[in-house]
């Protein structure tokens with residue numbers, strides 16, 4: 001057996017939670033991450049036949065039955081993942097009954113997976129249908145995006161247009177835009193279903209007055225996606241503080257950009 005602390009997904013999880021904490025996007029127990037793992041890799045670091053405990057889920061995870069995930073713990077602080085990964089992270093396998101998970105490693109003080117497991121697993125199911133290589137779902141309380149949900153019009157179209165206009169790179173990084181959800185109760189199946197529904201068409205979903213969800217093929221890609229949108233929201237904050245927009249990236253510029261980088265902006269938000 002290889003040392004689990006040398007296992008790349010565990011190392012990546014330590015690094016990204018540390019970065020999210022350092023950036024101030026995951027205070028206290030804020031934020032949660034789920035990372036789909038390859039069975040053969042998991043078998044190299046733990047005995048997958050040894051089940052520590054079985055933890056019920058309140059929704060149907062049939063599409064994920066038998067799949068393995070590295071998941072941040074409920075009530076755990078991202079600040080502490082680096083110094084004690086085995087307590088703050090867990091490796092789970094979705095049980096064959098599809099309504100529970102088997103804990104195979106981690107949560108060493110008797111903990112359980114993130115309270116946002118419904119939103120994460122439902123989002124994985126939605127993303128895997130449109131991108132079989134999707135591996136990561138990440139939630140954090142990115143400061144400027146969160147602030148913008150108090151001051152900006154709360155439609156996906158208006159929000160996406162503004163973010164695209166704040167940094168030239170945005171249209172290239174998230175041409176589909178962002179989906180904006182109204183305020184909903186965290187941890188509920190309702191917010192999970194709404195997030196997953198949005199994830200069929202978007203990799204970035206904003207939870208009004210709460211934070212953001214991102215999905216991607218790797219930790220780097222998902223973090224980079226959130227980071228890019230958050231940077232645009234930060235620029236928006238400065239632009240507002242400096243007295244507002246005096247000139248901007250034109251629709252013509254966007255068309256040239258889309259052509260140059262071979263991306264198709266969301267047709268509902270931008271006419272090419």
Ligand code: 2HA
Pocket residue numbers: 029030031032075114115116139186187
């Ligand atoms: O886990 O961020 O949305 C803490 C949260 C809930």
Ligand code: ZN
Pocket residue numbers: 030031139140141186210211
């Ligand atoms: Zn949250």
